[in-house]
Amino acid sequence: MKLQDVFNAYNNYIMPTYTKFPLIFVKGKGSRLWDIHGKAYLDFFPGWGVGNLGHCHLKVMSAVRDEISKLIFIPNNYYHIPQAKLAKEIVFWTYPAKVFFCNSGAEANEAAIKFSRKFGTGDRYEIITFENSFHGRTLGALAATGQKKYQDGFSPLPEGFKLVKFNNIEEVKKAINLEKTVAIMLELIQGEGGINVAERDFVLELRKICNEKNLLLIIDEVQTGIGRTGKLFCYQHYGITPDIMTLAKALGGGLPIGVMVVKKEIADTLGPGMHASTFGGGPVICKAALAVLRAIQKEKLLPNAQKMGEYLFLKLEELKNKYPIIKEVRGMGLMVGIELNMEGKIIVEKCQELGLLINCTQDKVLRLMPALNITKKEIDKAISILDSVFSFQLSAVSRQLKAERSLKNY
Numbered sequence: 001m002k003l004q005d006v007f008n009a010y011n012n013y014i015m016p017t018y019t020k021f022p023l024i025f026v027k028g029k030g031s032r033l034w035d036i037h038g039k040a041y042l043d044f045f046p047g048w049g050v051g052n053l054g055h056c057h058l059k060v061m062s063a064v065r066d067e068i069s070k071l072i073f074i075p076n077n078y079y080h081i082p083q084a085k086l087a088k089e090i091v092f093w094t095y096p097a098k099v100f101f102c103n104s105g106a107e108a109n110e111a112a113i114k115f116s117r118k119f120g121t122g123d124r125y126e127i128i129t130f131e132n133s134f135h136g137r138t139l140g141a142l143a144a145t146g147q148k149k150y151q152d153g154f155s156p157l158p159e160g161f162k163l164v165k166f167n168n169i170e171e172v173k174k175a176i177n178l179e180k181t182v183a184i185m186l187e188l189i190q191g192e193g194g195i196n197v198a199e200r201d202f203v204l205e206l207r208k209i210c211n212e213k214n215l216l217l218i219i220d221e222v223q224t225g226i227g228r229t230g231k232l233f234c235y236q237h238y239g240i241t242p243d244i245m246t247l248a249k250a251l252g253g254g255l256p257i258g259v260m261v262v263k264k265e266i267a268d269t270l271g272p273g274m275h276a277s278t279f280g281g282g283p284v285i286c287k288a289a290l291a292v293l294r295a296i297q298k299e300k301l302l303p304n305a306q307k308m309g310e311y312l313f314l315k316l317e318e319l320k321n322k323y324p325i326i327k328e329v330r331g332m333g334l335m336v337g338i339e340l341n342m343e344g345k346i347i348v349e350k351c352q353e354l355g356l357l358i359n360c361t362q363d364k365v366l367r368l369m370p371a372l373n374i375t376k377k378e379i380d381k382a383i384s385i386l387d388s389v390f391s392f393q394l395s396a397v398s399r400q401l402k403a404e405r406s407l408k409n410y
């Protein structure tokens with residue numbers, strides 16, 4: 001297919017639901033991506049949070065190859081070994097629990113919402129969620145999402161969600177109705193919402209309230225999970241255990257997966273026929289996820305994420321001291337937000353021209369989530385590209401100010 005034919009096919013045959021950059025990628029390896037012209041990019045936002053091992057990790061590739069030649073799919077009314085192994089492995093790294101397999105983050109959150117309603121036995125169904133949160137695009141997950149821009153035009157959304165301010169325990173307390181409230185659902189670092197980190201005391205208090213009032217604490221680790229913050233799961237930084245955790249994105253190493261992990265003592269709330277997902281936990285994806293979890297341990301990616309995260313923060317703080325365009329650097333491990341005093345779109349585009357892929361969320365927050373196996377050399381390269389882009393932007397702003405001043409004097 002010629003270049004223009006690819007763009008034409010997208011325009012003519014694919015619904016325009018994504019804002020796209022005109023880049024066609026053909027190959028990936030580690031933190032590198034190559035476009036159709038052979039230009040190499042350093043990917044500091046691999047797969048929108050999917051690429052915690054980078055692109056095409058050898059162990060994931062060989063696990064998939066191995067399983068695909070044996071058994072591509074088997075439905076959930078039979079047993080297969082990769083699903084049994086993956087469930088055991090997830091529970092080993094988390095807490096005594098049972099899991100439900102599905103295919104995406106939204107689907108895992110839908111499962112958590114349905115689970116909570118069943119747990120509330122029809123009387124209690126309300127879930128408290130937070131401003132600026134993001135839980136997915138399906139109707140239930142969308143209703144839980146605390147951003148109006150994603151909900152506009154899709155009403156009526158399912159009822160039963162109460163939105164309160166993030167990190168504000170008094171608002172949470174006020175929102176609880178003992179007859180109706182069944183759960184509190186949150187991301188410990190709001191990713192799409194702008195890399196907003198939950199305060200430790202706030203989370204500890206949420207856990208305490210949930211214990212006292214028999215509410216479920218649902219932690220959405222779709223973006224923060226699988227080593228992203230330097231621990232395998234972000235809740236482990238806070239010294240709490242969720243009642244329900246949802247996972248997706250990086251767990252599949254590039255293949256689609258979603259998981260709801262529910263504390264063992266309540267897990268049988270959902271029985272046969274109450275919830276299902278045809279493709280959930282198929283053999284190929286389970287083998288891929290097992291390879292991801294093993295690679296994280298074997299290749300010591302958690303300590304690397306911690307160390308490289310610290311280094312990246314240090315370098316970004318240096319840039320912050322140099323460029324007043326940067327308002328704040330925040331995050332945890334390798335989940336990093338750079339809040340700007342200006343729109344970030346132009347910075348993302350300029351970085352792209354110079355071969356660095358990053359993201360911008362909430363208009364002004366640059367989001368960097370490099371692979372957990374990122375090296376110091378790769379970070380230095382990314383920092384030098386950001387440095388040139390900020391420097392260019394700074395001189396553009398001062399040129400503009402000068403021009404405006406001389407126009408005034410004229």
Ligand SMILES: Cc1ncc(COP(=O)(O)O)c(C=O)c1O
Pocket residue numbers: 103104105106107109134135136137187191192220221222223224248249
């Ligand atoms: C925290 C969080 N929850 C849920 C989702 C939805 O995941 P998916 O796109 O796999 O449905 C996302 C996606 O970005 C997310 O970041």
